[in-house]
């Protein structure tokens with residue numbers, strides 16, 4: 001700073017730096033160019049998330065993103081709104097990817113993971129490998145609000161839920177999810193020369209089980225999106241408050257004890273109230289290697305549009321997996337899916353996927369109403 005700057009100029013420059021720090025690099029660049037930084041007295045309310053946020057309806061005919069949008073525009077807490085969106089598939093047996101009726105693990109047990117993050121409060125909470133609670137998203141919020149911890153797991157998480165008034169049930173399988181589990185188990189045992197599960201090693205169950213699950217999806221017995229099914233929902237209100245929630249039953253027929261990306265801060269979800277939010281669905285392991293939700297928010301901090309930031313993360317994952325036959329198809333492409341749902345402080349948004357194409361949607365609700373929009377993708381399936 002030169003000596004001949006007046007006090008007024010010094011204060012002005014300091015204010016610009018402070019505003020830039022708050023608003024992120026794109027605003028800083030704008031301020032540096034002499035443009036007015038994007039200080040907004042009112043932000044555009046918006047809800048963005050996984051496609052199952054716009055499928056099921058409540059008794060008033062509202063889908064999840066519609067409920068969340070109604071709540072945030074009525075002044076309710078943004079995190080509560082995202083959780084209310086995710087509750088629809090959590091409590092419904094029609095969605096076999098989360099909560100009640102989620103496809104179980106290789107032992108037939110439904111085990112759930114969830115994570116939430118409250119931008120204005122700068123707090124987060126999560127549960128993993130929890131059993132018996134249909135709505136782990138609310139338990140994640142209780143972890144956030146009532147403890148100094150971020151993540152409670154297994155029996156401890158279930159005990160915490162019980163102690164905090166959540167209903168605990170013996171078994172979260174629906175007739176549908178248990179029926180599909182029995183079919184999957186029968187097929188894996190047949191593939192193993194009719195040895196029982198007790199006689200098969202876990203590696204065989206994991207590898208063959210994955211193939212069997214995909215075959216069942218091809219036959220229409222399970223929803224392809226529910227193999228790694230999950231729901232993530234993020235929202236911003238007119239005050240610019242940003243929150244997000246991710247909840248899942250994890251990979252279907254997983255090795256017992258397996259936890260994926262959903263409850264892990266920075267992987268299944270990340271929120272920075274000054275920048276934006278990102279959350280995931282899909283093959284959690286490949287997200288965990290790169291903490292993509294955090295990566296996406298950091299790229300938006302550097303000025304990227306949500307779509308570019310999401311595609312940057314997917315490209316990182318693609319390059320990491322390229323050449324590993326476990327993750328490739330016969331065309332030399334990445335075979336698995338991984339999706340991100342992203343919004344920024346300017347209410348720009350994106351849904352991006354490793355594999356997209358016809359019917360591959362994400363859910364949005366803003367002043368144009370609730371809807372599905374097509375995902376941007378690295379590979380487009382015909």
Ligand code: GLY
Nearest residue numbers: 250251260282284
């Ligand atoms: N993305 C959910 C999971 O892999 O568990």
